[in-house]
Amino acid sequence: MIDHRQAFLDEARELLVELESALLELDQSRNDPEIVARAFRALHTIKGSGAMFGFEDISGFAHHLESAFDQLRKGQLTVTADLINLSLGAADQIKKMLDAATGQGAADTSRSEAILTELRFLRGAPDAERPPSPAPTETAPALGRGPVRDWRIRFRPAPGALLNGTNPLRLLGELRELGELRVHVDTAAIPSLSEMDPERCYLAWDLVLATGAEPAAIRDVFIFVENDCELSIQPADPAAPVRPAPRAAASEVRRPAAGASTSSIRVSADKLDQLVNLVGELVTVQARLGAVAARREDPEVRAVSEEIDRLTSSLRENSMSIRMLPLRATFERFRRLVHDLGAELHKHVELTVEGADTELDKTVIDQLNDPLVHLIRNSMDHGIETPEARLAAGKPATATVHLAAQHSGANVLIRVSDDGRGLDVEAVRARAIEQGLIQAGAQLSEAEIVSLILAPGFSTAREVTDVSGRGVGMDVVRRNVEALRGSLEVASKPGAGVTVTLRLPLTLAIIDGLLVRVGEDYFVLPLANSLECVELTGQDIDAAHGNHLANVRGQLVPYIRLREYFRMEGERPEREQVMVVETDQGRYGFAVDQVLGDHQTVIKNLGRLYRNVHVVSGATILGDGTVALILDPQRVVSEAMQIQGKGAAQRHEAGLPAKDARNQITAERQPI
Secondary structure: OOOHHHHHHHHHHHHHHHHHHHHHHHHHHHOOOOHHHHHHHHHHHHHHHHHHOOOOOHHHHHHHHHHHHHHHHHHOOOOOOOOOOOHHHHHHHHHHHHHHHOOOOOOOOOHHHHHHHHHHHHHHOOOOOOOOOOOOOOOOOOOOOOOOOOEEEEEOOOOHHHHHHHOHHHHHHHOOOHHHHHHHEEOOOOHHHHOOOOOOOOOEEEEEEEEOOOOOHHHHHHHOOHHHEEEEEEEEEOOOOOOOOOOOOOOOOOOOOOOOOOOOOOOOOHHHHHHHHHHHHHHHHHHHHHHHHHHOHHHHHHHHHHHHHHHHHHHHHHHHHHHHHOOOHHHHHHHHHHHHHHHOOOOOOOEEOOOOOOEEEEEHOOOOOHHHHHHHHHHHHHHHOOHHHHHHOOOOOOEEEEEEEEEEOEEEEEEEEEEOOOHHHHHHHHHHHHHHOOOOOOOOHHHHHHHHHHHHOOOOOOOOOOOOOOOHHHHHHHHHHHOOOEEEEEEOOOOOOEEEEEEEEEOEEEEEEEEEEEEEEEEEEEHHHHHHHHHHHHHHHHHHOOOOEEEHHHHHEEEEEEEHHOOOOOOOOOEEEEEEEEOOOOOEEEEEEEEEEEEEEEEHHHHHHHHHOOEEEEEEEEEOOOOEEEEEEHHHHHHHHHHHHHOHHHHHOOOHHHHHHHHHHHHHHOOO
């Protein structure tokens, strides 16, 4: 039961996100019955699951909200701004009740009562207390707009229903709310007292319900037990006496097939992390086995190695796919943020979403919330104008904040953009000079000036507000994104808004890489960024007149010689190989001694000593125990361009002693 209660808490929080999203969409489209139905289903599930697992306070509170949205579905109530705002407040209260159930604070019961009192007023019921439920012999009014019909219902719970928290009497109570209910209890399955198990359910019910509700509304009452019981709902002859209904035909009985499994299960993130770690170690061991098989001329050992390699690859792909989740839930959470900030700042802002089905590793998603919150707050506080200013500038009074996501090779691009005033480049430059970030006479491009907003402590706001202006927002975003081995770019158009692009890796655990060698050291380039490999001879070098340019089918591609970049000792070979990769700056090459081939790369952190080395995103262990550094091509190219611009005098300080890093990782590596 503890596991079931935890599952309810997790599901309820997801349902609240869906509820908030539906409410905010309903505020824009108040006559859309599908949106009303979405909110109703979320509340219905919270109510039913809460009652099933002992959260009576949450179930009772959600029941009143569900009733209001049931009236909306039937056209008995009108969607108003007051109802939407009250429902959003009720969703917040349910969150607090969920937190209280897990020992995180306490929910204010007086707040719950205040919400329900106002809700009853909006529903047209001025009385402060809910009328008592009718007794079993009483007749309740039939609900619904259709003609009243009699429905014969056969309901036999599963023997273990009580153990799962099912209360059959509560279900009968919900049926009475739909209309007049006549009940016959089938006691034929009750054994003798000596054989009775008090935790098993031996009863069945034959019911006749007179209601104007649709059959789907009747079936909704049994939504949480339908797959674990015998259930038949059939039209009845109104003139027929109430008597036990015959057992439903096989096609009418809904019960789980023997040995059938559920379509999905909930697994804790810790278990998934442990699985991926084990798969990562297995990949490393398989690489060692492959190296042993290659050295031995034993066909049987090689065949076993190849088969294990195939199985390991499949296991790796499946384990990684389990951790991949769509960004939709993350994006939808921000509708409420935009709604509340708009009211606080007196601005009309609409959130639009694109690419919400793009999948990303759960570990990355979990760390995205804070950066995105900062970006949205900055857009709404600094970037978006007041409705009056927008109208004066020829813009619509309602502004737009746009969230978009798309795959780009082994990365996901997440863009946060607005249609506000854009960045004032001169104001940014003046503020940077004032804060001592640049010299007054510094010659900077517009892109370099824009990038100054990412500097620690930078802010153009003169006053601290509850929304932004404390000088920590964009710096926090940059540091959090870099901690995820990602990068951040800012683009601005005066009068047209700002776009911030986050480039994030699909996963932080395992990647497909290309293994290369430079001297005695090994490096891994992400395969998703690699385009092709070309040979670089002495004649090619002479033809370039000392410039690092490779001729790739008639096109000159600049390249970086890793031996020089990392200040590695030794002479380069006569023939080098250049791996051409795709970066934001275009196509660049990396000159290496040898390209060894594809490599499934288990990413290991470098440790705190190398936390400021941005060009290396991690390390991996090869089959023979050697450590290979995983390069970030984007960062290497960006830093190489900066070094070239600053001159050769600073090249020495910016380099990374690869062998020292390799030795440090080897010393810290735990035995497999």
